[in-house]
Amino acid sequence: MFFPDSFKVSTPSDCEIQVTRDFNAPRRLVFDAFTKPELVRRWLLGPPGWTMPLCEIDLRVGGAYRYVWRSEKDGSHMAMGGVFREVIAHERLVATEKFDDTWYPGEALDTTVFVETRGITRTTITILYESQEARDTARRSGMEYGMAAGYDRLEALLPTFIGERI
Secondary structure: OOOHHHOEEEOOOOOEEEEEEEEOOOHHHHHHHHHOHHHHHHHOOOOOOEEEEEEEEOOOOOOEEEEEEEEOOOOOEEEEEEEEEEEEOOOEEEEEEEEOOOOOOOOEEEEEEEEEEOOEEEEEEEEEOOOHHHHHHHHHOOHHHHHHHHHHHHHHHHHHHHOOOO
């Protein structure tokens, strides 16, 4: 079963963007796909034509993460990182977010919640920006198209993750 219609983007407050998506997989597996570098680098790529040559995740409170993406078309890159403020295995992640080449002002705080119902895991990411200006800049960037592409890729890969030792 494939759930692209479950992908929803909303703005619950002046400074937030919320993204939800259902996945046909247990919560443990979806959580692992969001937190294990060997899995993240296979799906969190945005639109076609990008790779992730660097994916580092120190999954603990105070631990850092760093992602670097590279365009296969022109070799350009984009990088971001942050620090985990809360880690509840298979349930919740809270981490800061800051891009190297800042395209919105300030830092954001991402809260990701994983809820499983009858084998379907709903992932909800709430991104809290420092200002409405920052939220609106992020929304205008087309971020949701890259997220949708990555989530569709993840949905297709989840069955292959089941058989892997992760």
